[in-house]
Amino acid sequence: MVTHLFADGIEDASDDEDEEGWASVSAADAIDLRYGFPFPESLPNEGLVAAAEAVFEAEGDVALQYLGGEYADRLDGVIAARERERGVACEAENVAVTSGSTHAIDLVCRVFLDPGDVVFTEAPTFMAVLDRFEDRGAAVAGLPVDENGLDVEAVADELAAREARGEPLPKLLYTIPTFHNPTGTTLPAARRRRLLDLAAQYDFVVLEGDAYGDLRYDGERVPPLAALDEAGRVVRVSTFSKTIAPGVRTGWVVADDAVVARVDRLNAGGVNRFTKAVVSRYVADGGFEAALDGLRASYARRRDRLLDALDGHLPEATWSEPDGGFFVWVTLPEDLDSAALLPDAVDEGVAYLPGAHFSPAKEESSSLRLAFSHAPPDDIERGVAALARATRAATE
Ligand SMILES: Cc1ncc(COP(=O)(O)O)c(C=O)c1O
Known part of the structure; x- marks a missing residue:
């Protein structure tokens, strides 16, 4: 057994006591x-087969090599162009491709969080992300959600109360402002702006998880938090898991280039380039849209x-x-x-x-x-x- 040699924090991460009871049903x-x-x-099985064939045809000599070919390289730019269409100021150097957005969030947590740091999230929230915060030893505080998403005034009250009591303020606030998981709610633009003002006032990072933004069925589009951010406080993560396939597990971080450089470094050699190439070709061919x-x-x-x-x-x-x-x-x-x-x-x-x-x-x-x-x-x-x-x- 080598379990006694685990790094600090790892044992907590494998502790799934909370899943007893209902989870065993x-x-x-x-x-x-x-x-x-x-x-x-x-x-899109057929579309991805066609894209894979096209990648082999165009770059068969390098498609499976470490550095891959141009299609893999182009994915950052393809994603940046789609982000710009959503109003986010984004160039290829503001994009780090990851193995899905859960992985993206994990990398962002590693860039920003030390043990003991405070993280604010919506309560309820997407559970897989809570494990990421806990793995970093962060102290998670849940803030209420109403029919319009995160109750930003409750966030303001909590921040003021913590400040008055001399308690630690959050370093990062994680939110799913558009088609929230699990409640399905969407944060109106005015609340988004107020949240960004609070982030500036109290000096924290806003981690915007946007897995569903492309899947709007009714109503007007609301700008992503990253589109409203003029201070470089928003780190945005998104994914093709819901719009292409979970099996390609391709996501991304959009952030200031200094953040992206850290994420890329932690990404230790990066995402597999063949999947990147196939996804890039599939999107470039118009199959995605x-x-x-x-x-x-x-x-x-x-x-x-x-x-x-x-x-x-x-x-x-x-x-x-x-x-x-x-x-x-x-x-x-x-x-x-x-x-x-x-x-x-x-x-x-x-x-x-x-x-x-x-x-x-x-x-x-x-x-x-x-x-x-x-x-x-x-x-x-x-x-x-x-x-x-x-x-x-x-x-x-
Ligand atoms: C808000 C949110 N973020 C991320 C994910 C997962 O994304 P990925 O498959 O890219 O890790 C989900 C759902 O699975 C989700 O609801």
């Missing part, structure tokens, strides 16, 4: 509305099916109505504990992720997340009917 026979996987027919409208239409139909099913089967609950992304956040009636209800829901035929899973403080919650991205639409409807049966049985 087998969902094998249930309709699975737990995870934000893209639906199978959305994955051409597929996006179809994806948006399909996801919008799934979302509508879920919202209609909630209306029809579970009117005693409340839920978010997201304009994009993959998730609806449902709050059960009568303060039912969504983790305690899960085994009964699975017996009725549906699996979801309970709110406690997304809580930095692991708090009990009457809310739960339903993903509409993966299950077939008829199953989404049946899954909500099963949730309604379990809810009624528990409240009778």
Whole structure:
């Protein structure tokens, strides 16, 4: 055994006690509305085969070599151009390509966080990211979310209170301002500006996670935080996991070039260049843009099916109505504990992720997340009917 030789902090990282209980419930026979996987027919197998063939044809002598060919090199520029279309001031040197945005966040944490540093996040938030903060030994504080995303005035109050008490202020605030995971909410532009003012006033980094920004189905686009940032305080991370495929696991950091240089160094040789080349060619050939409208239409139909099913089967609950992304956040009636209800829901035929899973403080919650991205639409409807049966049985 070599476990006693682990580096400091690593043992904590493998401590998954919080996952006992509801996480051991087998969902094998249930309709699975737990995870934000893209639906199978959305994955562009043929487009990626064609892009891979084109890469071999154009640069076969170097396509699999350490340094790769031009397609791999061009990906930073391809991403920078798409970021500029979203209003973000970005050149290729402001982009670091990573193995997905979770990896991007890990690298950003390594650039900024020392043990004991304070990180603010939304509560609830995307759980995989909490592990990244904990691995760095950071102290995570959750801030509330309402129907318009992060409650920025609550952030302001918490900052002022900490300052008054002489307590540590955050070094970094992680937010998912657009189609938040898990609540589906979007932060309005005015709150975005106020958040950036607070970042300047209290001197912290804003880490903007934008995995779903391209998947808007209704409403007006809101500028990314990075587009509103004139002070270089926003570090933005995004990904092709939801819009091309999780299997290419290609994401990126957009930031000031000094930050990007540190991220690139920590990236230790970088992301595999063959995947970069294939993704770069796929996007450059127009396959990506051409597929996006179809994806948006399909996801919008799934979302509508879920919202209609909630209306029809579970009117005693409340839920978010997201304009994009993959998730609806449902709050059960009568303060039912969504983790305690899960085994009964699975017996009725549906699996979801309970709110406690997304809580930095692991708090009990009457809310739960339903993903509409993966299950077939008829199953989404049946899954909500099963949730309604379990809810009624528990409240009778
Ligand atoms: C907000 C958010 N960021 C990142 C990810 C994961 O992205 P990646 O697959 O690029 O790590 C997800 C979902 O899986 C997510 O919801």
